[in-house]
Amino acid sequence: MLFTSILLLCSIAAIVLLSSRYRFSTFFVLIAVAMVTGLAAGLDGAGVLQAIRSGFGTTLEKIGLLIIFGATLGALLDRSGATMSLARYMLDKTGAGNAPQAISLTGYVVGLPIFCDSGFVVLSGLALMLSRQTKGQHIRLITGLATALFGIHCLAPPHPGISAAAGAMQVDLGKAMLAGAVLAIVPILSAWFWIRWQSKNREWTETGPDTPSEQAPAVSGKNPRPLFALLPIAVPIVLIAMRSALTFFPSGDSGALFSIIRFTGDPVAALFTGIVISMFLFEKRDKTLINGVLESAIEKSGPILAVTAAGGAFGAVINALGPGEVYGPWLSGSGLGLWAPFLLAAILKTAQGSSTVAVITTSAIIAPFLPALGLDDETGRLFALMAMGCGSMTLSHANDSYFWVVSRFGQLPVPATLRVFSTATLIMGCSGFLTLWLVKYFINCNAGFFIS
Numbered sequence: 001m002l003f004t005s006i007l008l009l010c011s012i013a014a015i016v017l018l019s020s021r022y023r024f025s026t027f028f029v030l031i032a033v034a035m036v037t038g039l040a041a042g043l044d045g046a047g048v049l050q051a052i053r054s055g056f057g058t059t060l061e062k063i064g065l066l067i068i069f070g071a072t073l074g075a076l077l078d079r080s081g082a083t084m085s086l087a088r089y090m091l092d093k094t095g096a097g098n099a100p101q102a103i104s105l106t107g108y109v110v111g112l113p114i115f116c117d118s119g120f121v122v123l124s125g126l127a128l129m130l131s132r133q134t135k136g137q138h139i140r141l142i143t144g145l146a147t148a149l150f151g152i153h154c155l156a157p158p159h160p161g162i163s164a165a166a167g168a169m170q171v172d173l174g175k176a177m178l179a180g181a182v183l184a185i186v187p188i189l190s191a192w193f194w195i196r197w198q199s200k201n202r203e204w205t206e207t208g209p210d211t212p213s214e215q216a217p218a219v220s221g222k223n224p225r226p227l228f229a230l231l232p233i234a235v236p237i238v239l240i241a242m243r244s245a246l247t248f249f250p251s252g253d254s255g256a257l258f259s260i261i262r263f264t265g266d267p268v269a270a271l272f273t274g275i276v277i278s279m280f281l282f283e284k285r286d287k288t289l290i291n292g293v294l295e296s297a298i299e300k301s302g303p304i305l306a307v308t309a310a311g312g313a314f315g316a317v318i319n320a321l322g323p324g325e326v327y328g329p330w331l332s333g334s335g336l337g338l339w340a341p342f343l344l345a346a347i348l349k350t351a352q353g354s355s356t357v358a359v360i361t362t363s364a365i366i367a368p369f370l371p372a373l374g375l376d377d378e379t380g381r382l383f384a385l386m387a388m389g390c391g392s393m394t395l396s397h398a399n400d401s402y403f404w405v406v407s408r409f410g411q412l413p414v415p416a417t418l419r420v421f422s423t424a425t426l427i428m429g430c431s432g433f434l435t436l437w438l439v440k441y442f443i444n445c446n447a448g449f450f451i452s
Contacts, residue, residue: 004041004321004326007037007040007041007321008318008321008350008351010037011033011036011037011314011318012350012397012398012399014029014033014036015029015030015033015314015398015399018033019398019414021415026307026310026398026404026414027303027306027307027310030307030310030311030313030314030398030399031052031310031313031314033314034048034051034052034055034310034313034314034316034317035048035049035052035317037314037317037318037321038051038052038317038320038321041321043317043320043321047320048317048320051313051316051317051319051320052313052316052317053313054316055309055312055313055314055315055316055317055319056309056310056312056313056316057309058312058316059308059309059311059312059313059401060305060309060312063117063308063401063405064305064309065268066117066118066121066267066268066271067121067301067304067305067308067405068297068298068301068305069121069268069271069272069274069275070118070121070122070124070271070409071121071297071298071300071301071304071409072275072293072294072297072298072301073121073122073125073232073271073274073275073278074121074124074125074297074409075293075294075296075297075300076232076275076278076279076281076290076293076294076297077125077126077229077232077233077278077281078125078129079282079289079293080223080224080229080278080281080282081222081223081224081229081281082223082224082228082229082232082278082281083125083126083128083129083229084129084223085223085224085225085226085229086126086129086226086229086230087126087129087130087132087133088133088226089226090102090126090130091130091133091134096133096134096137099130099133099134099137099141100137100140100141100144100192101144101192103123103126103127103130103141103144103145104144104145104147104148104188104192105148106123106145106148107119107120107123107144107145107146107147107148107149108148108149108151108152108184108185108188110122110123110149110237111148111149111150111151111152111153112152112156112181112241114237114240114241114244114267115153115159115160115267116146116149116150116152116153116402117401117402117405118240118267118271119149119153119237120145120146120149120402120405120406120409120410121271121405121409122233122236122237122271122274123145123149123233124142124145124409124410126233127141127142127145127410128141128142128410128411136199138411139195139198139199139412139416139420140195140196140199142406142410142411142412143191143195143199143406143410143412143420143421143424144191144192144195145410146402146406146410146421147187147188147191147192147195147421147424147425147428148188148191150393150396150402150425150428151184151187151188151191151393151428151432152180152181152184152188153355154184154355154359154389154390154392154393155179155180155181155183155184155187155386155389155390155432156176156177156180156181156184157173157176157177157180158173158177158244159356160356161354161355161356161357161358161359161360161392162176162180162359162385162388162389162392163176164356164359164360164363165359165360165362165363165385165388165389166385168360168363168364168367169363169366169367169370169381169384169385170381171378171381171382171385172382175382176382176385176386179382179386180386180389183386183389183390183432183435183436184432186431186432186435187390187393187427187428187429187431187432188428190427190428190431190432191424191425191427191428194423194424194427195420195424198419198420198423198424199420222283224281228281229281231277232274232275232277232278232281233274235270235273235274235277236267236270236271236273236274237270239261239264239265239269239270239273240265240266240267240270241265242261242264242265243261243262243264243265243266243270244265246258246261246262246265303408304404304405304408304409307404307408308401308404308405308408311353311398311399311400311401311403311404312353312401314353314398314399315352315353315354315357315399315400315401316352318351318352318353318399319352319357336373337373337374337375338373338375338383338384338387338433338436338437338440339387340366340369340373341362341363341366341373341384341385341387341388341391342387342388342390342391342429342433343391344362344365344366344388344391345358345359345362345387345388345389345390345391345392345394346358346391346392346394346395346429347391348361348362348391348392349391349392349393349394349395349396349400350394350395350397351399352399353396353397353399353400353401353403354400354401355392355393355396355400355402356392358388358391358392359388359389359391359392362388362391362392363385363388366384366388370384379443383436383440386432386436387433387436389432390428390429390430390432390433390436391429391433392429393425393428393429393432394425394426394428394429394430395422395423395425395426395429396421396422396425397418397422398414398418403417403421403422406421407421
């Protein structure tokens, strides 16, 4: 266990130093560190390369089209003037000083039905446009949106990781969804205060997106109305939410309407629908101009895809080392109670990058040990599930694909993303778990009062 721990720490430190301090290409740093880590762990060369290929391909399979369509939607909204229209409307309603709070609240609501990466891809264009209109707010807008989406993604079904873990732990999905939505408020607020404190440093608040003068001008002569400008964002969200709602219907419901909802509510199909709608926002739909926007979006997606997939490759190599088998038995048999699922999920998340993998793996390891941990009743299982969710936030860094989505789509340099976003996810996981632990302690102390 000591050797694995040292290897994991060294690999993470190497990625951070080489990519942020020494400014080597992040893509090649991730691939090189993945190779060295796998070989140092004793894996044969073929096994290391297979893990890299598998992680690279699996990551592209999951979010490749999502990134391309998201970038395309953002480019169309930007060039049509839709993001400017929405930004001005939001600023008129909230005031420049409250724009970060407004975008964070939007992230929380949007994050209830959709994945954090797809939600960030859809809303990042709006956050960037707002940052151009509000001086010194870029880091707060981007990381506030990212943490709000991330918090609800890790804690509340129907998101895949926590939903699968709820099934493994035999926790009612409705109760898990309600508990996760309420508990997520604490980590999101904790992250917000942390972000405010971190962003007071002038070095980071001045690191922002291109100024408006450097942006391509809108190809339409007149910005669309805010309601119409919102449709390409709102329609995909509604479609995805409708598909998520099918989670609570019997699996036997397979009529034509359900099939249509499942298809159109897939994040890829929903974003494609948003792209189609956004084309009608242009005052003059010139084929040459729109094709130029589409091609530009594909070109800009390339570096994002490469780095994100490389992060997936690194995560696959780390996962091949079997961190769950190394740390799982020790944590499960240590008598740590609620700390065991939290710590195991946190270790797995930090080590291999995926919150979904971390919480699913933790649930599989912890479920047989719930009686020994004193968490075998209905309430204990729910608390154990929420503890895993909190652990799966802790922490997002270089081996997490969402980290690179936030960095690239949010136009944040790696040092700023690590210093503000990554540390915020650590604060989120710890504050959420501390709240959960205190609530459980209060319930235990007053069991005679609450339980007849």
